[in-house]
Amino acid sequence: MRCTSGRAETFLRDAALPRILLPRCARIKPLRDTPARWNSGTPALKIICFQDDAIYTIKAAVTFSGGTNPTLNKTTSLTVNSLWNPDGFVDRTIARIGGVPTMASDEPNGTGTWRVTGKGTLTRVVPTSATINVIPTSQFYNKTVQHEQTHVQQWIAGAGHLLGDLYVVNDFYNQIVNLTGTSQSDLLNKLGTALTAYVNSQGAIVQSRHNQGEHEAYAVSDPIAPQYVYQNCGQF
Ligand SMILES: [Zn+2]
Numbered sequence: 635m636r637c638t639s640g641r642a643e644t645f646l647r648d649a650a651l652p653r654i655l656l657p658r659c660a661r662i663k664p665l666r667d668t669p670a671r672w673n674s675g676t677p678a679l680k681i682i683c684f685q686d687d688a689i690y691t692i693k694a695a696v697t698f699s700g701g702t703n704p705t706l707n708k709t710t711s712l713t714v715n716s717l718w719n720p721d722g723f724v725d726r727t728i729a730r731i732g733g734v735p736t737m738a739s740d741e742p743n744g745t746g747t748w749r750v751t752g753k754g755t756l757t758r759v760v761p762t763s764a765t766i767n768v769i770p771t772s773q774f775y776n777k778t779v780q781h782e783q784t785h786v787q788q789w790i791a792g793a794g795h796l797l798g799d800l801y802v803v804n805d806f807y808n809q810i811v812n813l814t815g816t817s818q819s820d821l822l823n824k825l826g827t828a829l830t831a832y833v834n835s836q837g838a839i840v841q842s843r844h845n846q847g848e849h850e851a852y853a854v855s856d857p858i859a860p861q862y863v864y865q866n867c868g869q870f
Contacts (some may be wrong), residue, residue: 721778721864722766724785726840729797730833731806732759737821747814748821756803760789773860781855781864788847796847800836845870 692712698704733755740746764782768775788796810828815821852866 718767718772718774718778721768721774722764722782724761724764724782724789726761726837729760729789729801729836729840731801731803731829732757735807735810735825737818739818744818747816748818749814750807750811750821750825753803753807756807758791758801758803760791760797760801761786762789774864777855777858777860777864780858781851784851784854785847788850796843796850797840800839801833806832 693707693709695708696706698706735750735756736752736754737748738751739748764779764786766775766778766782768778788798790798791802792798806829809832810825813821813824813828815824848870849866852870856865
């Protein structure tokens with residue numbers, strides 16, 4: 635008895651299909667008209683988003699030249715995890731006010747009251763790039779890049795950008811311009827306290843806009859093929 639033909643059908647038709655050991659005459663034959671359903675949970679039935687493991691059904695048939703039951707049919711499953719988690723990110727923790735304002739004492743020798751005299755080197759520091767974990771050859775790469783780029787653009791200063799009104803030098807300066815200290819170090823301590831309070835307040839606003847930010851980013855990336863992974867799916 636020898637193997638004369640073989641056939642395996644699977645719902646998976648991606649190049650990432652792992653090698654499956656079959657008799658030498660058997661070949662993997664993906665179902666052509668079945669759309670790829672990466673990490674979609676239950677293929678062909680229902681889309682479940684953000685499931686780490688996607689389970690695909692594999693049906694194999696191997697035919698032998700003799701015997702009472704010359705064709706062997708087997709069904710098994712293949713579990714694939716194609717998720718990068720996270721697929722990419724924009725590090726919002728770098729957002730801050732950098733630099734120091736100019737300060738001066740009322741007395742030239744520094745013994746007088748210390749005041750803030752100007753904006754000095756105060757600058758708005760926000761994310762300007764994204765980290766992409768998905769490899770460039772992945773089918774999910776462009777989708778991820780476009781999503782994260784939307785988050786980067788949200789940080790651009792000014793109207794029309796979700797976070798463009800945060801970490802603004804003028805806003806922080808208005809909060810410190812009237813601070814005074816009995817010495818430069820006393821004033822610096824007060825500036826440090828004010829900076830912490832300001833940055834915390836801005837961070838809380840960033841957090842409060844998280845869902846809106848994701849909603850915007852998924853609106854950009856969701857239409858980009860392939861579907862069924864990294865989709866909003868009503869989350870935001
Ligand atoms: Zn996002």
